[in-house]
Amino acid sequence: MPIMNDTIQFNVGEHRLALEKALKLAPQDIVMEIREAGLKGRGGAGFPTGTKWLMALSAIADKKFVICNADEGEPGTFKDRVLLDEYTNLVIDGITIGGYAIQAAEAIIYLRAEYKYLHHKLERFLEEKRENNQLGNNILNSGFNFDIKIRLGSGAYVCGEETALIESLEGHRGEARNRPPFPVNTGFMGYPTIVNNVETFASAAIIISKGAEWFREIGISKSYGTKLVSISGDCKKPGVYEVPFGISINDLLKMVQADEAKAVQVGGASGQCIPESQFDRKISFEDLSTGGSVMIFNKSRDMLHILRNFMEFFVEESCGQCSPCRIGNKKLLEGVELIEQGKCSYTYLNELIELGKSMQLASKCGLGQSSPNPFISILTNFENEVFSTR
Amino acid sequence: MLVSEKHGLTLEIEKLAEKYGRTREALLPILQEIQMKHGYISEFAQQEIANFLDIHPVEVYGVVTFYAFLSRKPQGRYIVKLCQTIACDLAGKEAIARAIERELNIKFGETTPDMKFTLEYINCMGMCDQGPALLINDDVYTHLTPHKTIEIIKSYK
Secondary structure, X not given: OOOOOOOOOOOHHHHXXXXXHHHOOOHHHHHHHHHHHOOEOOOOOOOEHHHXXXXXXXXXXXXXXXXXXXXXXXXXXXXXXXXXXXXXXXXXXXXXXXXXXXXXXXXXXXXXXHHHHHHHHHHXXXXXXXXXOOOEOOHHHOOOOEEEEEEEXXXXXXXXXXXXXXXXXXXXXXXXXXXXXXXXXXXXXXXXXEXXXXXXXXXXXXXXXXXXXXXXXXXXXXEEOEEEEEEEEXXXXXXXXXXXXXXXXXXXXXXXXXXXXXXXXXXXXXXXXXXXHHOOOEEOXXXXXXXXXXXXXXXXXXXXXXXXXXXXXXXXXOOOOOHHHHHHHHHHHHHHHHHHOOOOOHHHHHHHHHHHHHHHXXXXXXXXXXXXXXXXXXXXXXXXXXXXXX | OOHHHHHHHXXXXXXXXXXXXXOHHHHHHXXXXXXXXXOOOOXXXXXXXXXXXXXXXXXXHHHHHHOOOOOXXXXXXXXXXXXXXXXXXXXXXXXXXXXXXXXXXXXXXXXXXXXXXXXXXXXXXXXXXXXXXXXXXXXXXOOOOHHHHHHHHHHHO
């Protein structure tokens, strides 16, 4: 199934010439165009893409790498699957444009093992691109040499974190590295590397195709363009939607016909759980930030059951490298069990929330820094249901 | 393991090492191929891979134990992986789980005695809009009902 309303940016027919256009520009001009557009990373972290590319372009090295992060593991996110499956050309052109912009010769798509069924299709597509001289040596007679290969993951959520992903590519356990140094200086095999989300590359191709100015007209201040959101849970029309930044939760719910919503989880398991009283809040980097996951829970759902599911997820997926994440998530899950049994005191609950805040500060990578989010937000926003009247 | 089997495995690993290169980055692709072909990565295979890549066997062990899709124990020919994350959970994962358990007469984490099916849970597989969902090896099945699931399982029997 394609994107439900791909009318704003993703009407791909318009972007056929993005690559050709890009190769006529100087690499610096592409980076400047992306910077001017104000494109921020679509995977969830929201780092300015132009800044990342500029740092990689200015790094001095004999080799540079582009990595497309297709390890879409955040619960409730499936937009990258749709992009890779149905908008393949846009993604591949975006990666090639990224490679040209930082002057790399090689790219790797890190495809999650769960999407292995897309592997052959993607390989065939890359082969077609090579035959059409849109990949390989001297692309479209521009003198630019670039190729893309695909590497599969093996089922580890943490490998969506860029340094863990690089570790995995280098043949190690997917344990996050200390940052700095950042991958733009010391990335894959020690070479300058940009790691971007699938949607970020697609958006970059769109910006080159339509121009930074056009892009900045869409969305709201500081969050430009559109976002693909994957909507699931209790609604009549789940799927992937393209929405301009600044859309409110209320409008999203109307769009997918969710009439009975009690809570909306924005940003996946590691995101925030929003109650009805906050449904006027907006999807943007400044308010409700999301890598694409929006899950809707209706009035019949038990929020504690949902929280338990999230915490079990984090206990399993924590890589175990740093103790705030390894032990903290276990303690939070045990806390959920105590609440279920009616054995958790109010004092202990507050201690657990404090523990969550410590994990946000002290964990080494994004996993542990964000895994207490559902615990804190569900127990804050739904305290009455989950704790007080239980 | 028979000596001839061991020898065959060594040759196979050597071929893979030639294909992917005798470097550390080749480790995961080699492990993935062995996993796919044999359903697991035996201790002997881990030793041999370590030899060819010139790394300590414990490094190989560390990687094998880290990733959910790599296994150290023999698994069934078909690995049934049911998504347990929240969207599939709310869509009725429990009923699917019970139906498969009854049909195959094993619990999650177990393998049928004829080594045909292994039953596992996995975390979010990105089919949240079409749950409940499961993978059998690399094939995806969505919008499951208990009845539909049994028909799917039967088609692999």
